[in-house]
Amino acid sequence: MPLDAQALLAARAAKLNADLSDASAEAILDRILRDEGIGDLALVSSFGAESVVLLHLVAQVDATIPVLFLETGMLFPETLRYQRQVAETLGLSDIRLIRPDSADLFLHDPEGDLHDRDPETCCALRKVKPLELALQPFEGWITGRKRHQNPDRAALDVFEVDGGKLKMNPLARWSREDVSAYMDLHDLPRHPLVAQGYASLGCAPCTTKVAPGEDPRAGRWRGQEKTECGIHFAGGRFWPATR
Incomplete structure (x- = not known):
């Protein structure tokens, strides 16, 4: 993106942050x-542990908005069933399953064990590259990220610029308690694995249960320094295996 266009987009994000600094997620x-x-x-949307809140909020305004769901080929079966249940319950009419390129999988993960050998590259070809391609027709995208989720997100803005697009995080200021209260208020369906101890959900091989008192994201890439799949790395993309 040309520098002047990037600057204009950054200025627009800053203005939206100022204009909506005290606005509710609904107003945003x-x-x-x-x-x-x-x-x-x-x-x-990942259709994970907290995803239904943002999906419900969006459906109240426009249930026809395209919802991009990264079907990595390694999700829990429960997540796939939950995705269909939530979409039907909320009347979301444009769910788009975004899958990794079969040639990438054949070349770089023929045995399906790349997540053990090189999790960064696995995320790059199963999530980062497919999402970047799927986002090309859009001027911006909405995520469910929240400041409470990990230290890297503590200063998360509601509006930011990523990859030459406006990225919006309308739930940035929400706490875990806010999320739970909203689910209760609207009687929204919970992901079935949450009750089994999975507080944050991703691909099955890289997600474990968390113990009482543990950070909810402790079960993601347990035992590694990795805390993000890569789709939220501002300023660029990480495709080491596919470029």
């Missing part, structure tokens, strides 16, 4: 989903 979503000047948007 109403603004961005009804503002034609923002352009075409997609919602990116």
Whole structure:
């Protein structure tokens, strides 16, 4: 993206952050989903432990918004069933299953064990590259990231710029208690694995249960320094195996 266009986008994100600094998630979503000047948007959802809250909020404004779901080929069967249940319950009519390129998998993960050998590259070819390609038609995207989820997100803005696109985090200021209370208030379906001790959900080989008192994301890439899959690395993409 040209520097002047990047600067304009950054200025727009800053203005939106200022204008909506005290706005509720509902008000933020109403603004961005009804503002034609923002352009075409997609919602990116993992259909994980907390995802149903943002999906429900968006569905109240526009249930036809494209929802991009990264079907990595390594998700829990329960997640796949939950995705279908939530989409039907909320009336979401444009769920797009985003899958990794079969040629990439054949070349770099023919045995399906790349997650053990090189988890960064596994995420790159199963999540980062497919999502970047799927986002190309859109001017911006909506995520469910929250400041409470890990230290790297503690200063998360509601509006930011990533990869030449406007990225929006309307639940950035929400706490775990806010999420739980919203689910209870609207009687939203919970991911079935949460009750079994999975507090944060990703691909099955890289996700474990958490013990009482543990950080909810302790079960993601347990025993490694890795804390993110890579799709939220601002300023660039990480495709070591596919470039």
